Amino acid sequence: MHMMKADVMVDIHARNNHIAEHVHEHLAEHKIFAVNIMGAPGAGKTTTLENLLKHLDVPGYVIEGDIESNIDTERLRKQNIAATQINTFGACHLDAPLVHNAIHALPFDKPGILFIENVGNLVCPAEFSIGEDIKLLQVSVTDGSDKPYKYPLAFEKADIIVLNKIDLLPYVDFDEEFFMKGIRHLNKTAPVFKVSGKTGEGYAEAAAWLKQRAGF
Amino acid sequence: MHEYPVTVQIVDIASETARKNNGRVRRIDLVVGEDSGFIGESIQMYFDVIAEGTLCEGAQLFIEGVKPQLRCEKCGKHFERKRFSFQCPYCGGDGEPTPIGKEFYVKSVELEVEDQ
Numbered sequence: 001m002h003m004m005k006a007d008v009m010v011d012i013h014a015r016n017n018h019i020a021e022h023v024h025e026h027l028a029e030h031k032i033f034a035v036n037i038m039g040a041p042g043a044g045k046t047t048t049l050e051n052l053l054k055h056l057d058v059p060g061y062v063i064e065g066d067i068e069s070n071i072d073t074e075r076l077r078k079q080n081i082a083a084t085q086i087n088t089f090g091a092c093h094l095d096a097p098l099v100h101n102a103i104h105a106l107p108f109d110k111p112g113i114l115f116i117e118n119v120g121n122l123v124c125p126a127e128f129s130i131g132e133d134i135k136l137l138q139v140s141v142t143d144g145s146d147k148p149y150k151y152p153l154a155f156e157k158a159d160i161i162v163l164n165k166i167d168l169l170p171y172v173d174f175d176e177e178f179f180m181k182g183i184r185h186l187n188k189t190a191p192v193f194k195v196s197g198k199t200g201e202g203y204a205e206a207a208a209w210l211k212q213r214a215g216f
Numbered sequence: 217m218h219e220y221p222v223t224v225q226i227v228d229i230a231s232e233t234a235r236k237n238n239g240r241v242r243r244i245d246l247v248v249g250e251d252s253g254f255i256g257e258s259i260q261m262y263f264d265v266i267a268e269g270t271l272c273e274g275a276q277l278f279i280e281g282v283k284p285q286l287r288c289e290k291c292g293k294h295f296e297r298k299r300f301s302f303q304c305p306y307c308g309g310d311g312e313p314t315p316i317g318k319e320f321y322v323k324s325v326e327l328e329v330e331d332q
Contacts, residue, residue, distance in 0.1 A: 003242065004329050006233050008322040012225050012246075092218055124218055127253040149300045153251065156313050185302040186313055 016128060019096035023103060023131025031111030032061065033214035036130055038154055039138030041120030044164040046072045047197035048138055048206075049115040053081060055207030058216045059112030063102050065094040065119045072117065082106055093124040096131055113214055122147065126154040134159035134213065137190075141165045141174040148182030156186040160193070160213075162206055167196040219258035220266075222320075226259065227272045230325045234271040239327035241275040249282040249319040256281060275325075284317025 011017070027034050037045045046064075053060040062083040064072045067090060076083040084105040086098050099116060106114070116132060118125040122143075126135070137158035139147055142165055148155045155161070161183065183192065191209055195202030230241045248256050256279035263277050285294040286302060290309025294316065302311045 002329055002331060003326060004237065004239065005324055005326050006237060007324050008229060008233055009324075010229050011321045012222050012229070013320065015225055015228075091221075095221070124253055146300070152313070153253065153318075182302075185310060188312075 013128070016096045019100050020129040020131040023096055023100050024133075026103060027108075027114065027131065030108040032108055032114045033112075033216075034114045034116060034132040034134075035210070036125070036132035036135045037115055037117045037138055038122070038125040038135060038158075039118075039120065039140075040122045040143055043120070043138045043140045043143060044162075044197045045117050045120065045138045046075065048136075048162055048164060048195065048203075049117060050076070050079070050081075051195070051197065051200060051203040052115075052207045052210060055204050056113060056211055056216075058211065058214075059110045061106045061108065061112060061114040063099065063106070063114065063116045065098070065117055067091070067119060088119055092119055092121050093128055094118050094130050095128045099130040111216075113210070113216075122151040122154050126157045137161045139163055141168055141172055145175040145179035146182075148179065148186055152186050155183055155190075158187060158190045160206070160209065161187075161190050163192055163194045164197055166194045166201070167198050219254055220262050222254055223259050223262040223266050226322060227263070227266050227270055229322045230275070231271040233325050234327050237327050237329055239271075239329035241272045241325050242328050243276045243278065243326035244272070245323040245325070246277065246279045247282060247319045247321050247323050248279050249284060249317040251284040251317040252320040254320060280323070282317050282319050285314055286311030287314045 039045050060081060062076050062081055064083060065086045067088050070085040073083045073085040084102050086102050135158050137154055193202055193206035230244045234241045248254055260277055267273050283296055286297050287294050288304035288309045288311050291307040293306050295305055304311055
């Protein structure tokens with residue numbers, strides 16, 4: 001019996017990332033552009049994807065991630081949107097194996113955009129790759145303007161940031177300059193679109209950016 | 217909850233190394249940055265439970281934490297971020313994120329190996 005030391009140097013996310021690559025390849029084969037929507041509960045993730053789909057004249061698919069319930073999936077199916085549900089039953093984020101199981105429930109019969117709505121959480125969804133092309137960060141003025149400082153990773157990793165509920169600006173103390181300053185320290189390139197889920201304002205611009213980025 | 221699945225991965229990675237070397241794991245050295253999103257104490261808490269019945273059973277887990285650092289865009293120096301600020305303490309410039317503090321990997325394992 002003897003002791004030996006072995007250098008390992010293996011990323012603990014390696015297995016997740018390997019499956020995420022597999023998901024991405026599968027989607028790319030079907031010419032599907034995948035958007036990972038991250039944001040706190042109630043920020044307007046489902047409302048945003050509904051509004052983006054209205055402005056995108058390309059086929060849309062949705063995977064809904066929630067701890068429990070299929071409320072959002074039912075809401076989307078009523079609008080004839082191809083949607084499937086993942087329930088994580090306690091897990092605070094989606095990971096690549098969960099998404100891998102879910103993608104086979106969608107038809108992907110035409111090239112289009114797949115929205116994967118992550119579990120409502122501003123923390124860990126940013127840490128896990130799920131095979132997406134881009135990450136969309138959904139924030140709202142009611143979340144507060146200090147969020148880039150408190151949850152930096154989500155802002156750092158975002159490819160597009162959608163600031164919702166701007167119709168409530170007159171009623172809340174949201175310091176837009178402080179908010180934008182925090183974002184630009186963390187992320188030089190992600191565009192920030194100001195929208196209102198209530199009035200529909202701003203979504204046309206966000207959808208146009210997304211359409212161009214997706215190559216449609 | 218959050219650390220449970222990643223602790224499973226840690227046990228898998230270490231056990232795989234032990235299997236390749238025909239041994240058992242006695243010690244695992246992890247590097248966990250403070251901005252990795254994972255808490256060393258939570259991993260430690262799950263480890264013994266998950267390691268039971270595997271080649272990692274009874275192994276000790278050592279976690280090396282890494283403080284996150286920003287890099288000043290003006291003077292290029294690295295520094296630790298203060299609350300609600302990205303300002304460089306050396307020149308007052310703006311700091312940008314770096315990979316330092318996001319580490320999350322198994323560095324090495326110590327194995328007990330049967331003599332041939």
